[in-house]
Amino acid sequence: MAGFEPQIIAFCCNWCTYAAADLAGTSRVQYPANVRIVRVMCSGMVNPIYVLKAFEGGADGVLIAGCHLTDCHYIDGPVKCDAAVDKLRKMLHVLGLEDERLRREMISTSEGVVFARVIKEMVEQLKKSGPSPLKVKMEALA
Amino acid sequence: MEDEKRIGVYICHCGLNIAGTVDVEELAQYAAALPNVVVSRDYRYLCSDPGQDLLKNDIKELGLNRVVVASCSPRMHEHTFRKACQAAGLNPYLYEHANIREHCSWVHADKEQATQKAKDLLRAAVQRVHYHEPLEVREVPVNPNTLVVGAGIAGIEAALKIANGGHKVYLVEKEASIGGHMIQLDTTFPTLDCSECIMTPKMSEVGHHPNIELLAYSEVEEVSGSVGNFKVKVRKKARYVDEDKCIGCGICEQKCPWKVPSEFEVGLGKRGAVYIPFAQAIPNIATIDKDHCVYIQSEGKKCGACIKFCDAGAIDFEQRDQIVELEAGAIILATGYDVFDPSQIPQYGYRKYDNVITALEFERMTCASGPTSGTIRLKDGKTPRSAAIIHCVGSRDKNYCEYCSRICCMYALKHAHHLKEKTNADVYGLYIDMRCTGDGYEEFYKRVSEEGVIFIKGKVANVTDRAITEEEKGKLVVIAEDTLLGKMMRIPVDMVILCPAMIPRSDATDVARKFSITQKATGFFLERHAKLEPQATAVDGIFIAGCCQFPKDIPDSVSHGRAAAAAALELIDKGSVTTEAAISCVDETLCHGCGICEEICEFQAPRVVLKDGKRVSTVNEALCKGCGVCAVACPSGAMSIKHFTRDEIATMIEALTAVENG
Numbered sequence: 001m002a003g004f005e006p007q008i009i010a011f012c013c014n015w016c017t018y019a020a021a022d023l024a025g026t027s028r029v030q031y032p033a034n035v036r037i038v039r040v041m042c043s044g045m046v047n048p049i050y051v052l053k054a055f056e057g058g059a060d061g062v063l064i065a066g067c068h069l070t071d072c073h074y075i076d077g078p079v080k081c082d083a084a085v086d087k088l089r090k091m092l093h094v095l096g097l098e099d100e101r102l103r104r105e106m107i108s109t110s111e112g113v114v115f116a117r118v119i120k121e122m123v124e125q126l127k128k129s130g131p132s133p134l135k136v137k138m139e140a141l142a
Numbered sequence: 143m144e145d146e147k148r149i150g151v152y153i154c155h156c157g158l159n160i161a162g163t164v165d166v167e168e169l170a171q172y173a174a175a176l177p178n179v180v181v182s183r184d185y186r187y188l189c190s191d192p193g194q195d196l197l198k199n200d201i202k203e204l205g206l207n208r209v210v211v212a213s214c215s216p217r218m219h220e221h222t223f224r225k226a227c228q229a230a231g232l233n234p235y236l237y238e239h240a241n242i243r244e245h246c247s248w249v250h251a252d253k254e255q256a257t258q259k260a261k262d263l264l265r266a267a268v269q270r271v272h273y274h275e276p277l278e279v280r281e282v283p284v285n286p287n288t289l290v291v292g293a294g295i296a297g298i299e300a301a302l303k304i305a306n307g308g309h310k311v312y313l314v315e316k317e318a319s320i321g322g323h324m325i326q327l328d329t330t331f332p333t334l335d336c337s338e339c340i341m342t343p344k345m346s347e348v349g350h351h352p353n354i355e356l357l358a359y360s361e362v363e364e365v366s367g368s369v370g371n372f373k374v375k376v377r378k379k380a381r382y383v384d385e386d387k388c389i390g391c392g393i394c395e396q397k398c399p400w401k402v403p404s405e406f407e408v409g410l411g412k413r414g415a416v417y418i419p420f421a422q423a424i425p426n427i428a429t430i431d432k433d434h435c436v437y438i439q440s441e442g443k444k445c446g447a448c449i450k451f452c453d454a455g456a457i458d459f460e461q462r463d464q465i466v467e468l469e470a471g472a473i474i475l476a477t478g479y480d481v482f483d484p485s486q487i488p489q490y491g492y493r494k495y496d497n498v499i500t501a502l503e504f505e506r507m508t509c510a511s512g513p514t515s516g517t518i519r520l521k522d523g524k525t526p527r528s529a530a531i532i533h534c535v536g537s538r539d540k541n542y543c544e545y546c547s548r549i550c551c552m553y554a555l556k557h558a559h560h561l562k563e564k565t566n567a568d569v570y571g572l573y574i575d576m577r578c579t580g581d582g583y584e585e586f587y588k589r590v591s592e593e594g595v596i597f598i599k600g601k602v603a604n605v606t607d608r609a610i611t612e613e614e615k616g617k618l619v620v621i622a623e624d625t626l627l628g629k630m631m632r633i634p635v636d637m638v639i640l641c642p643a644m645i646p647r648s649d650a651t652d653v654a655r656k657f658s659i660t661q662k663a664t665g666f667f668l669e670r671h672a673k674l675e676p677q678a679t680a681v682d683g684i685f686i687a688g689c690c691q692f693p694k695d696i697p698d699s700v701s702h703g704r705a706a707a708a709a710a711l712e713l714i715d716k717g718s719v720t721t722e723a724a725i726s727c728v729d730e731t732l733c734h735g736c737g738i739c740e741e742i743c744e745f746q747a748p749r750v751v752l753k754d755g756k757r758v759s760t761v762n763e764a765l766c767k768g769c770g771v772c773a774v775a776c777p778s779g780a781m782s783i784k785h786f787t788r789d790e791i792a793t794m795i796e797a798l799t800a801v802e803n804g
Contacts, residue, residue, distance in 0.1 A: 007799065009795060009798055009799065014217075015660075015680055016660070018217070019217060019680075021244065021245055022215045022217055022218075022241075022244040022245070024244070024249055025215070025243060025244025025245060025246075025248035025249050026244060026248070028248055028249070029249065030249055030250065030251060031249055031250075032250075033246075033249075033250040033252065033255040033256060033258075033259050036259070036262055036263065036266070036798040037241070037245055038266075038791065038794055038795065038798070039216070039241075040770070040786065040791070041724070041768055041769055041770055041783075041786060042769040042770055042771065044769055044770065044771040044774065045769060045770030045771065045773070045774065045783065045786065046774070047773070047774045047788065047791075048774075049788070049792075050791055050792065050795060053792055053795045053796070054795050054798075054799060057795055057796055057798075057799030057800065058799045059799050067660075070651070070654075070655050071660050072658075073658060073680070073681070073767075073769075074744060074745075074767055074769035074771070075658075075744040075745075076744050076771075077769055077771060080742065080771050080774070080775075084774060108660060109660055109668055109680070110660075110662045110663050110668060111663070116249070
């Protein structure tokens, strides 16, 4: 898989992880350019359909990241997000997508460095895993 | 039906912050070719007035009905550009923002990759803006009361400023008296004015202020509502003393036969089980410590001395905790700090050797109203002939707190001065770096140096009583490397004063959770912006002041308290706040009235009602916060979040995954 650059869609909650990614920027912490962030108000706002949509579009990995359990601006969003992610993983298995393609993280406002590290780790992991099998199948069909 | 979409795209250079890494001209050309884009411009500083005028003029002259700006984080300037749109007559929600600085130019060095990413982000924003609908914000009145939590110097300053401005303040303090750490201090650096003398007039003003309702010996239990209209439940702990009857004479404490270490005197003195924490306490009312009161512990079978001797008949063992409910438009948290416990560093010998004490204990010892009436003495009553002051105990230490506690160098100098002044002892200051950065601070360092205090640059390894020379016998030996001389030193002294780190309150996490604010990695409360909004939090209407944000000296705490007061006054005087417009809404044609939204919502915003004989969900717009959880849970797809609709997010995902694919 030489030269394969994985494509990652990250759903980041406005209050914590989006701000953490801002902090990574303000602190000039470098990370690979493979990620595209979609701002959502809460990790609990991420509809499983969005994740499926990202894989359908050809994403190799998806990150859902928001506040830690106790930090939620809306009290309980991360818990609801976790429940949605559990269901989502089962759907991804059916579609033949490996576990590592969907990553769920809690990254607070002050954890810019953690955000950068998570992206680096995902890119490294996905480079090893190769392109999303769904993308490969869909390209073969096209 | 709306006319065709006419989109204006604006790309900010941010000087070289963006333009240094992203090819902004190429980006502008790229955007110009996107569907429905009628104008695409790049400009050096879009947030400047001429920058904003660009889009304002285009909205009017080119008839734009959608605007996209690619610049810094929307958390920084979305608001700015929405306002500019509004000023030009465009609904501010017909605006979309692409973050090509924090999320792109600042985190990627490769120009080609960064430009490609910027194109993707911009394309997604342009596609999304097609779906934006005009939204209306509603204004709700602000409750003019402010709740201040914590009555140390920062909280007191904030409360007084607001109260003097003519507004009501509820001041909640968990201890029996207000005053915080400052009232425990002897003198203040570098001017050496008496802390009590400058603090007690302020405390007294708080106690008598017609606009301040003081709830001492009370703690916040529960907070609900949002900016402008918070509802707060406060637990007023039982003092077992009738506040209206107690005259603060202190007879009860004199007669109380049960003595326990005084918190105010940091264990150097004793207090009764019924006590007034210190002479100038506000409110000047006795409090019964139920854990140590023998009458309470024996269920009324023993003691009762206080009942007998209280002429005012104020003792009331029937008293119970009370829940006080109050409403406030703004909240200021000034909950202060705790002192690091130096016994966590066993090699410094705190609690092992009698004459190893903390700086706060020394503070009480030098204070004229303290337990020794200001006499500096060793445990055996003798005057120390030598003393070592150890800086950075727990601060600037990877094992404990990595940060600098900011005030220790200065109070260490103050203590060195008082030691010299009162005992003429040999004084050694052992420091890592001397940090004397305030007005008059460096001059004070020079003054104390000239008084003959010996400064040794080196972190202390150990404090021991094991003598290896005759001179060390009966002394505490401070072992440290003098890094300037490059040799190990053994300094025999009579007294060791430790300067412990300032740490977050032990209940900071609980407090943060109650008020839904966030903490930094250190545990202190996180400000909204480290440089520009040090008094604000991520939650609108909740502000922070003093050391709960980070260690501060008194002038900084005062300024911070006043900054928080100004922020609260700004809110109160404005009189109204706008409510979130991006909230959930129901498509009644799809809704089956199943009520899942009702169950999942934390704010009780959706309610299923009967409408024309059909069960449908309706959303209470005042309660909805726009988190979107209901839209995910809704099985029929009837529930959606304005501005974050399925179509809007889906089109962004399509745009962001398109390039590499196609």
